[in-house]
Every structure is written in C-alpha cells, then in structure tokens.
Amino acid sequence: MHNEPTFEQSIGQHLVTGLQGVSLDGQFIDLVRNHKIGNVILFSRNIVDKHQLKALCAEIHDLIVQETGFPPLITIDEEGGMVSRLGPDATHLPGAMAIGATADQGNAYTIGRISATELRALGIQCNLAPSLDVNSNRLNPVIGVRAYSDNPETVASFGTAMVRGLTDGNILSVVKHFPGHGDTDVDSHTGLPVIEKSKEELLACELVPFKAAIEAGVPAIMTSHILFPGIEGEPVPATMSRTIVTDLLRGEMAFDGLVFSDCLEMSAIKDHYGTSRAAVEAIRAGVDLVFVSHTYNLVAEAASAIAESIRNGYIDSDEHAVSVERITKAKIRFDAHSEESLDMVGSEEHRTIAKAIMARSVCIGNMPTESLPDLGDQPLFLGCRPFHTTLASNGESETPPFPDWMASQLGGKALVTPDDPTNEEIIALMEETRGATCIVIGTYNGHIRQGQLALANAMAGTGLPTIVCALRNPYDLVYLAENIYSFAVFEYSTLAFEAIRCILTQERTATGVLPVHW
The missing domain is CATH 3.40.50.1700 (Glycoside hydrolase family 3 C-terminal domain)
Structure with missing residues (x-):
C-alpha cells in the first residue's frame, strides 16, 4: 500500500528531470530530497553500458521511493533509428519510417516487444515513443524518418501496433507530439513553429493517428510546443493550451491517460515564455507531467512555481489531485524495479530480428x-x-x-x-x-x-x-x-x-x- 502523498510530494509527481552524469550526483540527490521530484529522463550522457545503467536505474528508483513514497517513472527516448539512447550494449532497432517501409505492421509490434523486453530488464518503464506525427512536410527538420509515413492511416496502423508491443511488454508508451509535428519547417528545439490549420484539417490528417491510439488504449500522450492559431486563439503552444489539452484531447477525443509535455527547456518554450511559467501553464492546461530535462535550478524553480500556483488557486487544487492520482496509479501499474536478467539486452536473437526487419525496409x-x-x-x-x-x-x-x-x-x-x-x-x-x-x-x-x-x-x-x-x-x-x-x-x-x-x-x-x- 502507498500512503497519500504530502503536498510537497504531490508537486514533485508532476516533474521529470534529467541528471548530468553516469551516477547520482549530489545536486541531483538534493533536488529530489528538497523538491520530492518523482520522475527522471535518461539520455546518452547517462549511459556507459547495460550493467551500469541497470545499477543507476535501481539507485534512482530507491532514492525516489524513499523521498516520495512512490516509484519513479524512468523515461527515455528510445524510438529506434536515429533517436536511440541505449548505446551498443542494447539492440539497435530500426526507426519508424524504416519499419513503415516494410509494409508489415507486425514488424512494428515486434520492435515494440523487443524494446519493452530490453527496457524492462534495464529498469526503465516508460518509452517516449512512438512518434505519431504525419510527416507531410518534406522540409521538416525534426521529424522526417521518425514518422512512419506521410499518410495518416499508415501512421495510425503502424503506431498503434508498436504501442501494443510496448504495452504487452509492460512498458508505458508515450506517443507524440500531439496534436502533430509533421507539417512544420521549424524545429521546436530551436524555434517556435506555427501550423496554420483548422480543426477540420487537423481531424483529417494530424489527429487521425492519435484518435486511433486512444481507441487502442494508449496510456500516455506527449504534447508539442507548436502554435495552432486555427484552434487556439491565444498565442500559446499546444503544451500550454487548455483548449487543446483539456477541451480537445481530454474532452472531444475522450483521452483519460497521462499527458506529458515535451521538454520545457526547448527554445520554443524557454525563449518565449520561460520554463517555470510554462510549467505552471502546462499543468493548468491539463498536462500531468512536465519535462525539465537538463538544468537543476530550472527544475527547482518550476517546482516552486507550481506549488505557489496551487496555493493561490491559479491551478485548481481538485484538478491537481486528480492528476496526481492518475500519475501514481500509472507508476504502480508500470513499476519496473525488478531482478530481471540482462541476458536479452542486445541478445543475438534480438539483433537477428532487427537485422532482418532492416533488410526488408x-x-x-x-x-x-x-x-x-x-x-x-x-x-x-x-x-x-x-x-x-x-x-x-x-x-x-x-x-x-x-x-x-x-x-x-x-x-x-x-x-x-x-x-x-x-x-x-x-x-x-x-x-x-x-x-x-x-x-x-x-x-x-x-x-x-x-x-x-x-x-x-x-x-x-x-x-x-x-x-x-x-x-x-x-x-x-x-x-x-x-x-x-x-x-x-x-x-x-x-x-x-x-x-x-x-x-x-x-x-x-x-x-x-x-x-x-x-
């Protein structure tokens, strides 16, 4: 049984932070202890080999359980292809467009199951994949081969197949980047994109894969840092838009799972709105978990800003409580702390399957x-x-x-x-x-x-x-x-x-x- 989180612990449930090196540093430990940070994102900078990574995940797990009363969501961008963090010890898996090129949705499911098996063994329970973006703009600098196709139905069928593979392997799959990042020629890591489409146009293209994923029971969705003036009258990106997150995603599309933001240190947010303000506005919009992935003091500032906004009523306390309950239930469901063997991480069996799928792409x-x-x-x-x-x-x-x-x-x-x-x-x-x-x-x-x-x-x-x-x-x-x-x-x-x-x-x-x- 898990106790009800304290107010401070409940704030930390909303936040996902990175860490700087390959082991727990003093600043990270202090951040978790002082602000009860409940979740972590891993990057290549944190990984030496599979043994070190498994040990690191166990240390993160134990620290966060001790400080927050709940297991962490340990997350990673392991899309395959050109977005892969795990390094040579793990199986290198083909990316989305390569899988789409095989014209066999079974390959997407298989890749999802392999990814799930290896992530679980390492102690990671949340994969920020797959991308459900429809790459309709060939000059798109950020999506491209990370998408299965430029056809929304193809993206929907392959994306939901990979989600099933991950979910069947007990991994929390986070599809992205709602309501769609495929028709941009600006990378939100470096600028603030705008998609000038009406809701009807989005429903006919960008939203098709997300609708299919919701109907298939996807557990989590990540928002994009993109302006959609056709559906949001205020000059705020999807991540900070209640119209998009609560009214469209949770209301019209009936999604009741977790909503993650993309990283709030990306230029689309940091340069235009500021990270701590964006964290508050994202939570207020209906986002459950916000990423502040690189800078410890920005994580602390975001935690303080969220807490103050709940105290003064700017963030509704009842909505906050519902969101925290949604997060903690998912954590208990997908808790990855186990003694599973590392034998299947980078196994010959997995590498042979990946090679065969790539050959067919x-x-x-x-x-x-x-x-x-x-x-x-x-x-x-x-x-x-x-x-x-x-x-x-x-x-x-x-x-x-x-x-x-x-x-x-x-x-x-x-x-x-x-x-x-x-x-x-x-x-x-x-x-x-x-x-x-x-x-x-x-x-x-x-x-x-x-x-x-x-x-x-x-x-x-x-x-x-x-x-x-x-x-x-x-x-x-x-x-x-x-x-x-x-x-x-x-x-x-x-x-x-x-x-x-x-x-x-x-x-x-x-x-x-x-x-x-x-």
Whole structure:
C-alpha cells in the first residue's frame, strides 16, 4: 500500500528531470530530497553500458521511493533509428519510417516487444515513443524518418501496433507530439513553429493517428510546443493550451491517460515564455507531467512555481489531485524495479530480428536498367558524416562514416565528403574518380543540404555507374539525375549499411515500399 502523498510530494509527481552524469550526483540527490521530484529522463550522457545503467536505474528508483513514497517513472527516448539512447550494449532497432517501409505492421509490434523486453530488464518503464506525427512536410527538420509515413492511416496502423508491443511488454508508451509535428519547417528545439490549420484539417490528417491510439488504449500522450492559431486563439503552444489539452484531447477525443509535455527547456518554450511559467501553464492546461530535462535550478524553480500556483488557486487544487492520482496509479501499474536478467539486452536473437526487419525496409528509388551494375574491383564510396538535423537525434555518433564502412567490407576507395560541398569541393572530388569502376554515394538529408545532391549528379555525369543511398530522409531521391540508381534506407547506422551491402552485392533485392510520396 502507498500512503497519500504530502503536498510537497504531490508537486514533485508532476516533474521529470534529467541528471548530468553516469551516477547520482549530489545536486541531483538534493533536488529530489528538497523538491520530492518523482520522475527522471535518461539520455546518452547517462549511459556507459547495460550493467551500469541497470545499477543507476535501481539507485534512482530507491532514492525516489524513499523521498516520495512512490516509484519513479524512468523515461527515455528510445524510438529506434536515429533517436536511440541505449548505446551498443542494447539492440539497435530500426526507426519508424524504416519499419513503415516494410509494409508489415507486425514488424512494428515486434520492435515494440523487443524494446519493452530490453527496457524492462534495464529498469526503465516508460518509452517516449512512438512518434505519431504525419510527416507531410518534406522540409521538416525534426521529424522526417521518425514518422512512419506521410499518410495518416499508415501512421495510425503502424503506431498503434508498436504501442501494443510496448504495452504487452509492460512498458508505458508515450506517443507524440500531439496534436502533430509533421507539417512544420521549424524545429521546436530551436524555434517556435506555427501550423496554420483548422480543426477540420487537423481531424483529417494530424489527429487521425492519435484518435486511433486512444481507441487502442494508449496510456500516455506527449504534447508539442507548436502554435495552432486555427484552434487556439491565444498565442500559446499546444503544451500550454487548455483548449487543446483539456477541451480537445481530454474532452472531444475522450483521452483519460497521462499527458506529458515535451521538454520545457526547448527554445520554443524557454525563449518565449520561460520554463517555470510554462510549467505552471502546462499543468493548468491539463498536462500531468512536465519535462525539465537538463538544468537543476530550472527544475527547482518550476517546482516552486507550481506549488505557489496551487496555493493561490491559479491551478485548481481538485484538478491537481486528480492528476496526481492518475500519475501514481500509472507508476504502480508500470513499476519496473525488478531482478530481471540482462541476458536479452542486445541478445543475438534480438539483433537477428532487427537485422532482418532492416533488410526488408530498403526501398528502390530509381533503377535505370533491370539490374544493378557490378561494383567492379575499384568502387569509390563517398558520403558525409551524420550531422545534427535536430537536437532530438543521437549525440556524437559512434557509427563509422558510410564510405569507410563500405570500403572495409567491399574494397575500393573511401572519401568522407563535406555535408554541403561547394562547387569547388565538388570539382576537387571529381578528380578522385580516376580509376574507379563504380561510384556509390551515401546522402544524409541532401534535400536540405543540397550540395550533396549536386555532388551526386556531378558524379553521374562522369559516365561511371552511380548509385545513391539516402541514409536519412528519402526525399533526397527526388532530386537525382535519371541515370542514377537510388535506394532509401532511412538511417545512418551499421545496421542500415549492412542492408545496403547486401543490395550492392546482389545477395538480396530491395523489397521495401516507400511510405512517403512526391
């Protein structure tokens, strides 16, 4: 049995904080003790290996139970693909668009179950995934391959399948970013996006996957930091909008689960409203849990501001009590403190399944002839290193550069190129084609940094067989010359590189179906 939380403990239930290192530091411990913070988000910065991570989660669990009387929600962004925090000990899982490209919703369920098994074993019970955004804007800098498709029904079917997989594995799945982040060309980590759509337009597209998830029993939804002037007359983003959170999500859409905010330290919030004010307004709007993920003093300020707003009646005390009860019930249901073995974390069984699903995701963009050209004995591999398209992506990548990895497997020459080469750099790179038998280029959101596409098209002009592999958003393929052989593989990882290798050596053919349209 759990006792009723004290007033201070009830405030802390609303807050999710990060920690700075790979162990509990004094400031974090003081923060939890002084403000009864009830929940944590983990990032790559907190993880060394699976043994350290499991021990860290156990320490977090014990500290928060001691101080708040309830287990914590230990959360993580483990979407798979380009948003993965767990590191090489865990199974690297394909991301949403790669799964969507397999055209098999069963793969989404399977990925959800694998993710759940590994997270539970580590002591994590809340996955901030999947994204239910409909990526209808190809210039979207933050979603892209994190979405299953640009078709709302496809997103709905694949997203709900992954939610079922996570839930069946006893993981609290938090779908995002309500009411939709797919039709923006601004990243809310760095700016304040606006979506100028009416409610009717949102109901026909962005809200379709969320409606399906609610009907399927999704336990939690995360809000976005986006202005929707078509449904909210005040200049506040969805996270701070009672019209959107309470009237639309809880009222019209009948959602009775947990509502999380996205991080209140993102520029869309911090620069325009301030973190502590936003925390108060989010709770007042109907959000249950707010993320203040990086800065301890901002967490403390948010806790104090929420407490004062409840005391003075700005936040309704009855609504606060209902929200806290909703949070604590979910914590008891999904409590992950266990002695489960780590054997399945990064197991051969899981890695084999992930590899097979990734292999089925590769899509043909263009085939000028009936079959791929032979690489010959001197293939030339080119491509840039991955760069931060969004702060949501992984940190400093441990993945080797695409050209280096491919040359190590297939021989030939490797050249790591700039991520947006100039005309002068392209001319210099053209000199490197002498003696090459085939050119293979990996692009990484070249539709945004178009020097990559200029390089690919210039290489195709040499007369040498040229193959392009889109290693993130598939929209790169739109801008390529007609004589280029092209594929989409949706992520920059050795898992994806291996799938490409099998295509280039004609060990298998590309069977994926592009889940976006142009």
